[in-house]
Amino acid sequence: MSSDPSNNPINILLVGAGGREHALALAISKSPKLGTLYATGMSNPGIAKLAQPVDVDYESEKFYRLNQFCDSHNIELVVIGPEDPLAEGWSDKLAKKSDGSSRMIFGPSQRGAQLEADKANAKQIMRAASIPTAEGKVFKDADHADEYMKTRDEPYVVKATGLAKGKGVIVPSTMDQAIDAIDQILRKKAFGDAGKEILIEEKLQGTEVSVLALLDGQNILVLPPCQDHKRLMNNDEGPNTGGMGAFCPSGTLTDELSHQIESEILVPTADALRRDEIDFKGVLYAGIMLTPGGPKVLEFNVRFGDPECQPLLTLLESDAIELLTATASGKLDKIDVRFSSDHAICIVLAAEGYPENPRKGDVITGVDDAEQIPGVTVYHAGTKMTKGDLYTNGGRVLSITATGKTREQAREAAYKACDLIEFKGKQLRTDIAANNPVHA
Ligand code: AMP
Numbered sequence: 001m002s003s004d005p006s007n008n009p010i011n012i013l014l015v016g017a018g019g020r021e022h023a024l025a026l027a028i029s030k031s032p033k034l035g036t037l038y039a040t041g042m043s044n045p046g047i048a049k050l051a052q053p054v055d056v057d058y059e060s061e062k063f064y065r066l067n068q069f070c071d072s073h074n075i076e077l078v079v080i081g082p083e084d085p086l087a088e089g090w091s092d093k094l095a096k097k098s099d100g101s102s103r104m105i106f107g108p109s110q111r112g113a114q115l116e117a118d119k120a121n122a123k124q125i126m127r128a129a130s131i132p133t134a135e136g137k138v139f140k141d142a143d144h145a146d147e148y149m150k151t152r153d154e155p156y157v158v159k160a161t162g163l164a165k166g167k168g169v170i171v172p173s174t175m176d177q178a179i180d181a182i183d184q185i186l187r188k189k190a191f192g193d194a195g196k197e198i199l200i201e202e203k204l205q206g207t208e209v210s211v212l213a214l215l216d217g218q219n220i221l222v223l224p225p226c227q228d229h230k231r232l233m234n235n236d237e238g239p240n241t242g243g244m245g246a247f248c249p250s251g252t253l254t255d256e257l258s259h260q261i262e263s264e265i266l267v268p269t270a271d272a273l274r275r276d277e278i279d280f281k282g283v284l285y286a287g288i289m290l291t292p293g294g295p296k297v298l299e300f301n302v303r304f305g306d307p308e309c310q311p312l313l314t315l316l317e318s319d320a321i322e323l324l325t326a327t328a329s330g331k332l333d334k335i336d337v338r339f340s341s342d343h344a345i346c347i348v349l350a351a352e353g354y355p356e357n358p359r360k361g362d363v364i365t366g367v368d369d370a371e372q373i374p375g376v377t378v379y380h381a382g383t384k385m386t387k388g389d390l391y392t393n394g395g396r397v398l399s400i401t402a403t404g405k406t407r408e409q410a411r412e413a414a415y416k417a418c419d420l421i422e423f424k425g426k427q428l429r430t431d432i433a434a435n436n437p438v439h440a
């Protein structure tokens with residue numbers, strides 16, 4: 001039996017090392033219910049300040065050691081941030097303690113993670129449950145894919161079906177680009193094994209929103225809507241990235257649209273998972289296009305979005321541990337979840353060369369000054385601390401998050417903070433949460 005988290009401080013293991021996980025670590029640390037927070041992502045200086053390390057080697061076939069670590073450190077809840085460990089089945093592997101009792105896991109089972117890790121599988125589930133999505137077809141053979149593409153009236157979107165760090169989707173403007181995308185993914189293996197199969201689907205027009213909901217196996221809790229900006233450059237130009245910024249609430253969704261998304265997309269997806277006996281306790285993230293024909297699913301993710309998580313959790317007023325444990329134990333209907341009515345915005349500072357070939361090792365200055373601005377939190381993502389100095393260490397370097405009474409106030413604070421932070425080759429979009437963002 002798990003101890004009752006409402007009474008006893010609980011020890012938690014957090015998996016992941018990005019800006020999203022720093023936001024999770026900070027929200028968890030604020031809870032009086034926390035015993036000790038352990039984290040796998042101690043290379044992230046933000047997480048390292050808040051957590052204790054997992055000091056065992058659990059690589060590949062030694063994974064059982066992580067379970068032993070959880071046993072010996074009395075870990076009652078594991079929070080899994082990124083999609084890779086979910087797709088590798090960490091939820092399933094960590095869910096049983098050595099005495100046979102269960103451990104709470106925030107994050108779906110391996111089968112549940114297929115909703116994100118295999119876009120062909122997600123398409124099948126959507127079709128079977130009549131969930132509105134783009135028309136599409138799956139191909140392994142590049143010549144067949146070329147033939148199909150050429151019969152379309154306009155270029156279709158080309159997607160690697162596997163996990164490609166948010167970069168496996170190509171939205172071509174011309175037929176030549178579409179044919180080249182097929183070539184890159186299927187013949188030239190630009191995304192390796194993640195692209196051994198592609199999904200070619202109709203290009204949807206409209207405004208994009210991300211709707212995130214918590215699923216606990218029984219209940220659904222829809223979170224405030226966020227909007228992210230996936231393209232590298234202003235006006236949604238340049239290549240797709242993991243996300244260059246986000247804001248919450250998005251303001252694009254009327255109550256009517258929210259209800260429509262819940263009843264036509266989220267509830268049928270949760271029902272389909274239950275029908276297939278797929279254990280899913282965590283975040284269901286629906287990337288949605290608001291088309292003239294109604295909301296349609298672009299993609300599902302099975303974890304918090306990065307950077308959407310940063311503004312979202314910054315607005316969470318309720319206890320984060322209560323929220324995570326309620327999700328992991330099927331008790332979402334028993335808790336009261338509150339978010340601030342403020343606005344939050346997150347701007348990603350990326351390294352030179354991101355997304356193709358980010359440069360590492362540039363000195364970062366100004367983080368402490370940026371954090372002095374009221375309402376600003378600087379979440380670390382691709383950084384590392386060496387001898388007291390901070391360096392770039394990945395594509396998306398920092399997530400600068402600010403809150404304000406209005407979106408404009410939040411933007412102003414966030415951009416002021418971005419101006420104070422310097423590193424060589426810093427890239428950022430200056431139109432995050434701008435009044436009328438253009439969407440691809
Ligand atoms: P995904 O990872 O599937 O969400 O795709 C990344 C981005 O590509 C989305 O956020 C959209 O901006 C764009 N995208 C994906 N699928 C489509 C589609 N069918 N039509 C238009 N844009 C799309």
Ligand code: GLY
Pocket residue numbers: 166228242243301304305306307308
């Ligand atoms: N921001 C998009 C994602 O996390 O996939």
